[in-house]
Structure formats: structure tokens, C-alpha cells
Amino acid sequence: MKQEAKSATSAPTTLWDRTRQLASQEILDTALRLFTQQGYDETTIAQIAREAGVSQRTLFRYFGTKEDLLGGGQDRFGQVLMDTISEQSAEAGVWEALRAGVAAVLALHDSREQALERFRLLHNTASLRAGWLEKRLRFQENLLPLIETRMDAATGNKGAKARAVIATAFACLDAASMTWVSNDGKGEIMDLYDECMAAVRG
Amino acid sequence: MKQEAKSATSAPTTLWDRTRQLASQEILDTALRLFTQQGYDETTIAQIAREAGVSQRTLFRYFGTKEDLLGGGQDRFGQVLMDTISEQSAEAGVWEALRAGVAAVLALHDSREQALERFRLLHNTASLRAGWLEKRLRFQENLLPLIETRMDAATGNKGAKARAVIATAFACLDAASMTWVSNDGKGEIMDLYDECMAAVRG
DNA sequence: ATCATGTTTGGCAGTCGCTGCCAAATAGTC
């Protein structure tokens, strides 16, 4: 039965895999198009499935959730974040490490326009925002051990402090991206991030 | 039926209003009981309505959302937060003002046990967390003008900085309350808050 | 007490996201 554990190294892409990928991309494109055209809440799964040429059932098999249709690589975000931070040199402080992680995640976007589009949808749709914040909270929790080790835990409550530091970094990222969106993508997000950090820790 | 001996909020209430209030309280109590007994996600609206002796339709008329059954006075939180902060003296800095607001909100809980119960549910239920974060984001946005005026806007992007500062305060509150919950309510949340702030801004 | 008034209530049907189940279509293998 269990025949998987396949190393995706080579390219023995079976026809199945290719079809899968194609369908997946078709669904994703359709979803993003409809979302930006008529809004997230106004777009139903039925409509996406219909226009993408698959059944609802199949759509849900590819993407377990309506939110997943937008945040496609959200899980990848978390992974890159963790990887980047753990790769930082041991001498790097928490703030430095977190900054590197944030920068790495921002660099993941395909293009400036795509990033702007996604951020805009995210910041303007309550239901999406909620889901995103939730997922992000999980990232924060995963980051906890990585950051704790970098903190000079003079006194107790190391956990609380690490959590606070991590959440602060995300808070600055939020403020920065919001401002960036309301400026229609003018300037660099990381510059805004640094400004926010300065305002908080200055 | 039960004759509740509650703090008599004597007023020229009509029988209607009293009945309404009673039903409302009955629903709220039932919901909280079931939530803590069997979990939030595992409790259905149908069950709450049945055990509270009202129809689903009526339940939804009192509380528009399942989440509202827990966060009863969430809107009040936002109000107290705003009021407290705007009452701070003009010389008070942003951090001082925000601290006062946080303290005021925490003081709203009826009892330590109730606060612990709610926080525990909140932190352990993904769906609840998401909704709560969303609502809080709206609070933050409301706070924006109040905080902006207290910031020495030397350079531009006052909005971004104010947002970052506000979000940082909430981040510390989060870290503090999480730690408080995992310590089973030992100690003072505000002490943890101060510790988190020190870790962030120190 | 009775009637008219405006409000509250409950039931029913329906939407939307999402899941389990099962039979039919399809890719890969012999």
C-alpha cells in the first residue's frame, strides 16, 4: 500500500503528477482572479470549481480550505522563516535574526505586484485576516525555541519574553505592510519595518 | 424556573426587557458551561439552544455569532480601552498611556477565575483565537488616532510607527496572558506585561 | 375585559463551507 516516500529528486513525473499540477494551477489561478474581481467573501467555492472545470469535491481535495486558495504557500513561509533564523550565526542577536527571517519571507513573493495584490486582499477582508493571523500565531509558536536560545535569560519567564519579542517583530511587519499597501506599494517594506522597529525600541 | 438573585440593576425596566435579560443570561450561562465542559468546537448551537430552552433562531437574534457567546462584552473592552487612553494626561507618553489602557481592560474581569477560564478557552481554541485577533485588530485601528497625537512625529510615516507601537503593546499583553494561563493564573498579568515590555524595549 | 398595536418568537427553507461515502472513470502495470 504505502509506496510513497518518493524522493522528488529526479523527473519521473508520471502523467498523474503532471495532470495534478495542472489542475492545481488552474484552480489557483481561477480563484485568485475571482477573488480580486468580486471579492473573497462574494466568491463561492461552487463558482471557482465550475469555472476551473472541476468538481467541488476535487477542489477540496487539492485545497482543504477556501483560505488555502489564497495563501497557497503559507506553509512554505513558516518553513523559510524557521530555516533562515536557525541559519543565523550564533552571535547574532534576536532582533537581527528575526529581521533576517522577515526579509527572507518577503523575498519569497514572485513579484511586487503579486505581493501587493495579496496584501491588499488580506488587509481588506476580515475573514481572511482572521485566518492569516491564526496561522501566523502558529509560526510564532514554532519560532519560540529558536529565539529562546538566543536570549540572555538573566531572569525567569524566558518564554514570555521570547514570545513578546517574536510578536513584536511580527507587529512591525504588520504595520509596515499595512502602510506599504496604503501607499500602493511605494518604497521598500523592509525600510518601513526598520522605521517601525526604531519607533518601538528607540 | 430559577429566580436569579443577581445584583439588582433596578431601572424602570418593562417586563419585556426583564424577560429579555433573563433569557440572555440563561443562554450565556449555558453556553459558557458547555464550552468549558466539552470544548468550544464540540458544542453546537443546537445544543446550547436546546439546553437554554430557546429556539436556535432566537439565540441568533440575541447573539449574532457563536463567538459572541463567549466574548460577551468584547465591545466594551474596546470602549474602555479608548476611554482610558484618552483620559491620560497629555504629558503621558505613548507607552504609559497604552499601559494604562491595558491595565484598565484587565481590571474589567469579574474574577480571577473567570478571566483564567476565558483566557484558557481563547488560547486553546484555534477558531476562537482567530476571531479574537480579528476583533482586536479593529481595536488597534480605532486607537490609531489617539496614539498618533502622542507621538513626536519627527519624521514621516507616523501612521506606521503608531501602528507598530500599538501592536507591540498588544503583543506584550498576549505573551503575558499566555504565560499567565500556562502558569494557571499565578502572579499578576501586569507584572508579566512589564517584563515583556522590558525585554522588548530594554 | 377587550381589542388593536407593535414586538418577540419559533419553525422552515435555503446558503455556504466542508466531510464521508461510494461508484465510475482513468493511469500504470502485467
Place this chain on the structure above:
DNA sequence: GACTATTTGGCAGCGACTGCCAAACATGAT
């Protein structure tokens, strides 16, 4: 071509939530 392993689609159903309509009800006027 036959056989096996997946993938797919359709259907029924759950749970939160809404609109609609008729019955139940408190209240004020008669």
C-alpha cells in the same frame, strides 16, 4: 486486454447563519 491503484465526481449530510412568515405575547386604549 486484464488487473490494480488512484483519482474523480456526485450525493447526502453537518454546522453556522439568514430571510421569511405566521403565531404568541406585553402593552396601551377603549
